[in-house]
Amino acid sequence: MAYSEKVIDHYQNPRNVGAFGSSSEVKDRKDVGVGIVGAPECGDVMQLQIKVDDDGKIEDAKFKCFGCGSAIASSSLATEWIKGKSVDEALEIKNTRIVEELALPPVKIHCSVLAEDSIRTAIEDYKKKNGQVVDSAHGHDHSHAH
Amino acid sequence: MNLPIYMDNASTTRTDPRVVEAMLPYFTETYGNSASRNHAFGWAAEKGVELAREQAASLIGAGPKEIVWTSGATESNNLAIKGAAQMYAKAPMGETGRGHIVTCIIEHKAVLDPCKRLEREGFDVTWLEPGADGVVTAEMVAGALREDTILVSIMWANNEIGTINDIPGIGAVCRERGVVFHTDATQWVGKMPTDVEKDNVDLMSWSGHKIYGPGGVGALYVRRRRPRVRLQAQIDGGGHERGMRSGTLNVPGIVGFGAACAICSEEMETERERLLALRLKLENELKSRMDVVEVNGHADRRLPHLTNISFGFVEGESLMMGIKDIACSSGSACTSASLEPSYVLKGLGLGDELAHSSLRLSLGRWSTEEEVDYAIDAIHKAVEHLRALSPLYDLHNEGIDITKIEWQTH
Numbered sequence: 001m002a003y004s005e006k007v008i009d010h011y012q013n014p015r016n017v018g019a020f021g022s023s024s025e026v027k028d029r030k031d032v033g034v035g036i037v038g039a040p041e042c043g044d045v046m047q048l049q050i051k052v053d054d055d056g057k058i059e060d061a062k063f064k065c066f067g068c069g070s071a072i073a074s075s076s077l078a079t080e081w082i083k084g085k086s087v088d089e090a091l092e093i094k095n096t097r098i099v100e101e102l103a104l105p106p107v108k109i110h111c112s113v114l115a116e117d118s119i120r121t122a123i124e125d126y127k128k129k130n131g132q133v134v135d136s137a138h139g140h141d142h143s144h145a146h
Numbered sequence: 147m148n149l150p151i152y153m154d155n156a157s158t159t160r161t162d163p164r165v166v167e168a169m170l171p172y173f174t175e176t177y178g179n180s181a182s183r184n185h186a187f188g189w190a191a192e193k194g195v196e197l198a199r200e201q202a203a204s205l206i207g208a209g210p211k212e213i214v215w216t217s218g219a220t221e222s223n224n225l226a227i228k229g230a231a232q233m234y235a236k237a238p239m240g241e242t243g244r245g246h247i248v249t250c251i252i253e254h255k256a257v258l259d260p261c262k263r264l265e266r267e268g269f270d271v272t273w274l275e276p277g278a279d280g281v282v283t284a285e286m287v288a289g290a291l292r293e294d295t296i297l298v299s300i301m302w303a304n305n306e307i308g309t310i311n312d313i314p315g316i317g318a319v320c321r322e323r324g325v326v327f328h329t330d331a332t333q334w335v336g337k338m339p340t341d342v343e344k345d346n347v348d349l350m351s352w353s354g355h356k357i358y359g360p361g362g363v364g365a366l367y368v369r370r371r372r373p374r375v376r377l378q379a380q381i382d383g384g385g386h387e388r389g390m391r392s393g394t395l396n397v398p399g400i401v402g403f404g405a406a407c408a409i410c411s412e413e414m415e416t417e418r419e420r421l422l423a424l425r426l427k428l429e430n431e432l433k434s435r436m437d438v439v440e441v442n443g444h445a446d447r448r449l450p451h452l453t454n455i456s457f458g459f460v461e462g463e464s465l466m467m468g469i470k471d472i473a474c475s476s477g478s479a480c481t482s483a484s485l486e487p488s489y490v491l492k493g494l495g496l497g498d499e500l501a502h503s504s505l506r507l508s509l510g511r512w513s514t515e516e517e518v519d520y521a522i523d524a525i526h527k528a529v530e531h532l533r534a535l536s537p538l539y540d541l542h543n544e545g546i547d548i549t550k551i552e553w554q555t556h
Contacts, residue, residue: 003467011467017535022544039553040538041498043461043487047537064537068463072535 003069004103010073015080018062020049033126035118043067044111046075048118050082050090052126058082058090063118070108074098074115087123149471151517155356155510156305156333156452157475161402162358162511168405169360172398180395181386191397198404202365205407206350207341214366214387215400219332220256221380222351222366225391226328227260227299229377230349231269234296234326243270245296250274250282252493253301257330261299270294278494279444280307284315291319297326302334302350306477306490306506307443308452310334317346326375332356336410337418337449342367348375354399358511359406363399366391421509422450424518428507429453431522436529438542442491442504451509454491456500457525459539459548460532465505468528472521477504497549499538 003011019026026032032051038044044067051060061079065072077098082090098104098112124134152160172194180195182188199210216222227247235244249261251273265271272290276282282300291298298320303310313329320327328349334340335350336357342350348369355361368390369375383392433439438458454477457465462476477488486492487501507521533539538548 008467011464014535019540022540024544036537037554040502040548041553043463043498043502045537045553064535064540066459066536066538067461069467071461072464 006077006102007069007073007104010076010102011069014063014072014076016060016062016076016083017064019047019064020051020060020062030129033122033124033129035121035123035125037117037121038067038071038114040066044071044114046071046114046118048075048078048122050087050122050126052087056086056088058085058087067111067114068108070102070104071111071114073102074104074111075118077101078115078119082119087126090119091123093119147514147516147520151472151520153472153474153507153509153513153517153521155513156308156506156508158355158361159358159510160512161355161360162406162409164409165359165402165405169398169402172401176397178397180397181384191395194401194404195395195397198400198407201404201408201411203367205340205411206335206367207343208367209370211388212342212367212370214368214390215395215403216364216366216391217362217396218355218364219254219330219351219353220364221391222353222364223254223256223299223328223330224260225366225377225380226349226351226368227257227297228264228380229390230297230326230328230375231264232378233376235269236294236296239268242292242294244268246270246272246292246294248272248274248287248290248295248298248300250276250300252276252280252304252306252490253299254305254330254332257299257301274300275493276309278496279447280304280309280442280490280494281444281447282311282316284312284319287316288319291323291325295323295325297328299328299330302329302331303338303449304443304490305333306488307454307494308333308449308508309443310338310447310449313347314345317348320348321346324373333449333452336407337414337451339414342369348373349377354403354406357406357410360399360402363396363403365403417511418450421513424509424513424515425451425453427515428509428518428522429455432525435522435526440500442494442496442500451513452506453508454504454506456491456496456504457529458500458503459536459542460503460529462502462504464532465503465525465528468531469521469524472507472524474508475506477501477506499548 035048047064049062050058053059063075063079065075095112095116176190178187178191180191199213202213203210330351335352350367353364386392440456442454477491491501
């Protein structure tokens with residue numbers, strides 16, 4: 001399958017790779033939210049960490065990803081898009097925009113869904129740590145088969 | 147060295163230019179129908195077909211009359227399995243159905259699917275599970291045989307992991323019990339010495355395009371004596387190939403198939419030694435440079451030219467993207483709609499994550515040491531790049547067993 005130029009670019013030069021600390025180090029940090037989604041047996045695991053300032057703005061984001069090129073590109077792109085946004089603005093990012101931006105084919109749509117999930121999970125983690133209400137209602141296409 | 151490098155010879159091979167040379171006159175000069183018995187064009191075509199039959203038979207220790215031409219190994223497998231099952235079916239239907247068939251869960255789809263169809267049509271199938279080493283033994287087959295067993299179909303060498311089953315031993319068990327024995331030898335014949343007499347084989351499939359011959363042509367060996375094996379034809383219409391496979395013969399393809407077999411007979415010994423040395427270099431070098439690198443399947447009982455390696459914490463498709471100058475395949479099958487990893491690797495009982503992390507590299511007649519060296523460097527570099535991105539590699543380095551984590555599967 002041919003990948004789009006943007007997927008190849010993110011694969012070769014992934015943005016914002018890394019973490020603000022190991023899982024045990026960031027566990028109790030209130031300014032850091034962590035989202036880990038997917039599973040090794042499904043062939044995709046995405047880890048997104050966000051660092052949020054006092055005004056609720058995502059000042060930095062780091063990712064790691066085990067998955068195909070489209071999964072790596074989706075999570076790399078997600079970090080670019082959420083940096084500088086407020087947590088509530090970041091929650092507005094829908095997987096369909098990732099699909100469009102990276103020109104993902106239908107078999108790769110689940111990669112964009114995982115990226116959206118990782119953003120939401122990281123923000124929920126941040127909100128929980130800070131005693132904020134988590135709105136669990138979210139709508140996106142989960143109809144793909146896993 | 148030219149890029150890209152071809153390391154997917156278990157999928158298909160380059161047609162040997164000597165084979166093409168042998169085929170060419172049969173398109174434009176000797177273009178008769180080999181079934182035309184009353185003119186020179188037909189006789190010349192028939193001569194080409196019969197020479198090829200001898201060449202194919204000679205490669206496997208059979209007689210020329212025991213070779214049936216087909217369109218490829220998939221058709222040969224279908225003819226052997228369905229043809230034998232229908233011929234030896236219990237009539238009237240016994241208590242356990244029309245008869246019992248033994249095969250294995252890591253066979254090629256061209257064996258699994260015909261067996262599944264027969265299962266739906268009233269046959270009873272035992273699906274053997276090999277151990278973690280992927281090898282099917284004579285004991286496993288002997289343990290599965292029943293009073294009503296009519297057919298055993300076990301591949302000679304596995305197409306994904308290159309492991310070699312005990313075909314002479316399984317054949318001996320079947321012969322003793324009077325059960326017809328078929329083997330899909332697509333990955334084996336032409337690469338390794340084959341003797342259907344010593345190896346106790348009754349039916350054997352292989353194809354042209356895996357042995358540096360043309361695509362679209364295959365053969366089925368059908369034993370004619372001690373014992374004579376009979377098959378129900380699957381394609382009717384004219385009674386070609388002693389009634390077992392009708393249809394005008396693909397004369398240029400068959401001539402090419404024969405030429406490919408003749409070259410294999412001649413060059414197999416030196417070729418397999420050369421490829422074995424290259425494959426061992428590839429495996430050993432990758433294992434020495436990186437941690438958590440596993441060669442899948444039995445350590446020694448394997449084809450010389452094929453290896454299947456899992457690189458822990460790295461997903462196979464992304465790895466292939468990082469080595470785009472090397473044509474190979476992955477067990478990750480991430481592009482398929484099901485997102486299921488290779489059923490062969492899963493069939494070994496490996497964790498799914500190892501299947502997702504695997505590459506199959508298969509060398510061939512034109513593989514060079516320079517190409518192998520290039521592949522080692524490229525794979526090493528790509529794995530390092532991806533491990534730097536891998537959250538699983540971090541967990542591993544923190545001493546966490548990723549199989550013990552409760553993942554959010556969805």
